[in-house]
Amino acid sequence: MIRLFGIGVALAALTAAACGGGQTEPAAPATPPPTVSPVDPATAGNVTGKIAFEGTPPKPTVVRMDSDPNCVQPGVATTDELVTVGEGGGLQNVFVYVKDGLGNLRFPIPSETILLDQKGCHYVPHVFGAQVGQTVEVLNSDQTLHNVHAVPTANQEFNTGQPLAGMKHVHRFSTKEVMVPFKCDVHPWMRAFVGVLDHPYFAVSTADGTFSLKGLPPGTYTVEAWHETLGTQTQMVTIGASENKEISFAFKSAT
Amino acid sequence: MLHLFALLVAASTAVLIFAGGLVTSTGSGLSVPDWPTTYGWSMFTFPIDKWVGGIFYEHTHRLIASGVGALIMGLAFWLWRAEPRRSVRRLGYLALGAVVTQGILGGITVLWFLPDAISIAHAGLAQLVFCLTISIALLTSPGWKRAYARSGSLTNTHSQPLANDQALQWVAIATTGLIYLQIIVGATMRHTGAGLAIPDFPWAFGRLVPPVWSAAIAIHFAHRVGAVLVCVLALATVAHVLYHHGRRTELRRPSFLLLALLAVQVTLGALTVLSGRDHIINSLHVVTGALVLATSLVLTLRACRPRFAGADAQTVSPGSALPKPAYVGAHA
Missing domain, CATH: 2.60.40.420 (Cupredoxins -  blue copper proteins)
Structure with a gap:
């Protein structure tokens, strides 16, 4: 009986430990985010640019939606959004953001x-x-x-x-x-x-492939462009006080 | 009647495994995010007009599973009431426990976003539930009860004593065990997304052995090697049956069926890869795997029939005044 009790206590202790039931250091409360931006608007600059698609864009595939009749629109052939290229060769739906360079700034x-x-x-x-x-x-x-x-x-x-x-x-x-x-x-x-x-320095390329990152403090940044099927590209860009810089990215089909 | 009902339960379980294969093959496992409810409805009152897209596969799987659960519950109850052999009654209880556990695993895997370990366990336990229902159907069959004899006990159809062929028993047990292991490797491949890790067939990236390796490629290749080993062992079993027990119908029939199912299964496996995992072909591959396992199990149990003579004698049925069947007394 005593042995059973001992095993029970050991199991309970083990379970409590596994579930984090043991005493742990209370986590330090996270510092609340600031209410105002740390960037001086008088010196802030912008990075603008365009994402281009090089070569012949892949033909969009028609999406079969007949597994749900509620989704089917008669006479409308819906295509996928994997690679959306505008008339001027601009690539849509690219997420462009500052990957590095903002230091310890909090927003x-x-x-x-x-x-x-x-x-x-x-x-x-x-x-x-x-x-x-x-x-x-x-x-x-x-x-x-x-x-x-x-x-x-x-x-x-x-x-x-x-x-x-x-x-x-x-x-x-x-x-x-x-x-x-x-x-x-x-x-x-x-x-x-x-x-x-x-941080707030991100944008999504529009139908013509353009984007803009506004209100950046002067500094040197790594800007990354991400596309869901074409991968990522990065560029370094340095902007001075109130400067506007233009950069561009060019993606091409992997195949 | 009990035997026929057990057959119905086993067939329903095979249908359930096919439905489960469809859920995985169409990627519909999380299309109903809640459990045991369905989008807040009781699963039995969920409006039929909402069975769209992936919900159709997941929801019908749940409904069939509920039906199979009820059938197994009925089977366990029937066995408890009418089956004189304690071991067979226990198989019924085990099947009931297994199918309840299976339902809970199915629910947990949905609520925990399909963790590989739980999903693989769900697939593996499904095969065990199927094996249990097949075993019950076999053990309640007239042929098993009369030990495959037209008259007397432990004799074959030609009134010869049933050979306790240990070599056959061990090779059949090994085949069945290996098939189960192969199914687990297949389930691991499915649930870790390694089904097309090697995109060509019969070669692997144009070679006999893959020139590059990753975890997914290793799992996929293990499944292919497993298929070869299963075929070799199954052929050894069938060859042994045909050479030594060619006149025993109860062994010869499942042997031929095993060969036929293996041929279908290998073809379906190849087509699964070549079709880019067409969901129907993929699901047929899953359920045919279960049928291969069940056939090998039947062959194994029949080969081991002489070993069960002692178990037949255990007819103690607490609280029941059921008479012992005639076949028990014949060799007890």
């Missing part, structure tokens, strides 16, 4: 909410950025079900159902991570990507 969390809409069985926008702690609202605008499944590596994974139109899911990412994929397992063609950063 306020924007109060504006970022909307990720599920519309026509597609994520809108396909690529976007958010700051750590910023509110991201995922909305179901469709007359069908979606599951919102974020598959990060550094942040917490989540998967939530939205069976009815108008349903919303609010999320705030806790750690910087480029990129966090969103997917809908009901409609496997639905993909979106969010770049989560601890």
Whole structure:
């Protein structure tokens, strides 16, 4: 009996240790983010530029959406968004951001909410950025079900159902991570990507491939351009006080 | 009747394994994010017009699983009430426990975003549940009960004493064990996304042995090597049966079936790779693997039939006044 009790106590202790039940040092409270930007607007500069696609862009593939009749729009052939090239050869949906060079600067969390809409069985926008702690609202605008499944590596994974139109899911990412994929397992063609950063210097290239990083303090930065299928490229850029610099990236198909 | 019901349960379990294969092959495992509910509904009242996209595969898998669970519950109850052999009753309880555990594993793997270990365990336990239902169906069959004799006990169809061929028993046991191991390696390949790690067939990157290695390539290649080993061992078993026991129908039939299923299975495996993992072919590969295992198990149990003579004598049925079947007394 005593032996059984001993084994029980040992197991309980082991379980408590495994579950983190032992005494641990209380984590130091995180310093709250500042409420004002540390950047002096009088000396801030901008980095603008264009993302080009070199060569012949791949032909977009028609997405078969007939597994859910609610997604099918008669007479409309929806194509994938893997490589979207504009008329001038500009590459859309490239996430451009300052990867390095901001030092220990800390930035306020924007109060504006970022909307990720599920519309026509597609994520809108396909690529976007958010700051750590910023509110991201995922909305179901469709007359069908979606599951919102974020598959990060550094942040917490989540998967939530939205069976009815108008349903919303609010999320705030806790750690910087480029990129966090969103997917809908009901409609496997639905993909979106969010770049989560601890600063506001990011942009997504528009239909003509242009982008702009505004309000950067003078300094030397590593700027990275990320594309979901074409990979990443980086460039160093130095901007002086109130200077505007232009840079460009050129992606080409891997095959 | 009990035997027929056990056959129905085993067939339903095979259908369930096919449905589970479809869930994995279509990547629909997380299309219903909640469990045991379905988008907040009870799974039995979830509106049929919402069975769209990946939900169709995941939700039907859950419904079939519920049905199979109920059938196995019924089987265990029937065995408890009517089966005189304690060992067979226990198989029923074991099947019930296994299918309940299987349901919980299925729920956990959804709630924990399909961790590889849980998903592989879910796939592995599914095969064990199938094996249990097959075993019960076999052990309740008239042929097994009369020890495959037309008259007398422990004799074959030609009224010869059943040979306790230990060589056959061991090679059949090894074949069945290896097939199960091969299925686990296959499940690991599926759930770690290594199904197309080697994109060509029958070669591996144009060679017999892959020129480059990664964890995914190693798992995939292990599955191919496993297939060769299974074929060799299965051929050895079948050759032994045909050479030494060619007149024993109860061994010859599953031997031929095993060969036929293996041929189908290898073809489906090749087509899975060549088709870029077409979900129907991929799921047929999963369920055919289960049928190969079940056939080998039946062959093994029949080869080991003389060993079960003692177990047949254990007919103690607490609280039951059921009579002992005639076949027990014949050799007890």
